[in-house]
Amino acid sequence: MCMNNSMCGCSSNNNECENLGPFLAVDAACITPTKPVSTGSIIPFASGTPTALANIESGLFTAVSIVGFGTNFPNIGLSGNNIDLSLVNNLFTEAFVVPRPGNVTSIAASFTVTLAITAALPGTTVVNARIYLAPAGSTVFSPTNVTVNLNPALSGVINVGTVVNNTSNNFAPLPVVAGDKLLMVFSITTTGTVADLVSAVTGTASAGITID
Structure with missing residues (x-):
């Protein structure tokens, strides 16, 4: 009787099988490995309408844009290095709340x-995207190491439709816990500018992060 397959080369309807062996093992090196399935969650961000980024003095940014899920709030001032929404009476937010523990990995x-x-931009201007984090119960968001500079840097005359972009996982995974709030923040930094000369860029912004 067939033990391995009811029709494994059987010559009759009685399932009498003559092909009982031998069986050949497949060399493990010949087996195509199965690609690991990602278990992370992808969180998307998009500004919807254009947003404005401004900078004054070499290397310092003063007006950032908070990008959410189809909307944005431009010209947000920093409190030191932080974003304190209480300074605007908590009238808006683009933060989302983390529902479970994990790590932001890209x-x-x-x-x-x-x-x-x-009019040619002064010096070189780099667009940056960074995640800011506030613990549960706080309205003060601090910058994290989850950040990426977009390429290429902008300089000279900039035409409509110019695109800068980049991806990164070149940072230590950022641990997050349930209740943490995350903001996607776009900014620009400049080098080689004349002091007190403002650099400004306007455009649409989009981003995504992975939480494993």
Whole structure:
């Protein structure tokens, strides 16, 4: 009788099988490995309408944009290095609440210029995307190491439709716990500018992070 398969080369309807062996083992090196299935969650962000980023003095940014899920709030001032929503009476937020413990392991971002810069930008301007975090019960968001600079850097005359983008997992995983609040923040930094000369860029912003 067939033990391995009811029709394994059987020559009759009685399932009498003559092909009982021998059986050949497959070399493990010949087996294509199964790709691991990612268990992380992808969190998307998009500004919806264009948002403005501004900077004054070399290397310092003063007006950032908070990007959420189809909306954004531009021209947000920093309190030191932090974003304190209580300073605007908590009238808005683009933060989302983490529902379970995990680690933020990657970030990707893109920025598309929607307002041409016909007067050459002073120095070199780099668009940056970074996650800010506030613990449960707090309105003060602090910058984290989950960040990426977008390429290429902007300089000179900038045309509408210019796109800068990048991805990164080149940082230690950021632990998060249930109740933490996360913000996606876009900013620009400049180098080689003349003091007190403002650099500004306007465009649509989008990003994504992975939480494992």
